[in-house]
Amino acid sequence: VPAPVQAAMRAALDDDAHVVAQKALYRARRERLRSAVEAFGLSIEHSEAGLYLWCRRDGCSAQDTWDLVREFAELGIVVGPGVFYGDAVAGFIRIALTASDERIDAAVARLQAAADWTGVLINMTADTVDTDPGAVLADEAVQRFLNGQPPRKLIVVPGRIVNVVA
Secondary structure (H helix, E strand, C coil), X not given: XXXXXXXXXXXXXXXXXXXXXXXXXXXXXXXXXXXXXXXXXXXXXXXXXXXXEEEECCCCCHHHHXXXXXXXXXXXCCCEEHHHHCHHHCCCEEEECCCCHHXXXXXXXXXXXXXXXXXXXXCEEHHHCCCCHHHHHHCHHHHXXXXXXXXXXXXXXXXXXXXXXX
């Protein structure tokens, strides 16, 4: 290897400041996103370091992963479905910390705004669900979403829409 290349390699390998700076950058992004993701109702696992947050809703199955991907897409946030990365992370979504600080902050703001509404679970046409309030509250998905808590609001407009707010 030519001497100038060796000298450049030596200089690069002797400089640890950029490593410290990168660790600090990703740590700060992780912490900002962590609080917003948790406020949004997801748990984070196996994400103590690195470039990704692995998130899921408790009891989330591989199929539910796609619901989470859709929820994030509706907020303008692109995530990776865990099912793309193997059975061990089916039910999870992967959020990259590699976006710019500006994009991370925008995602945090969107998640926090959505968390302030704390969970419109069902927002679908009523012809696809039972519009009887008792039947809506007895639905397995609604029960899982409410996690033993009473709903703050139940909106049923027959023939139109059903919303459950936790």
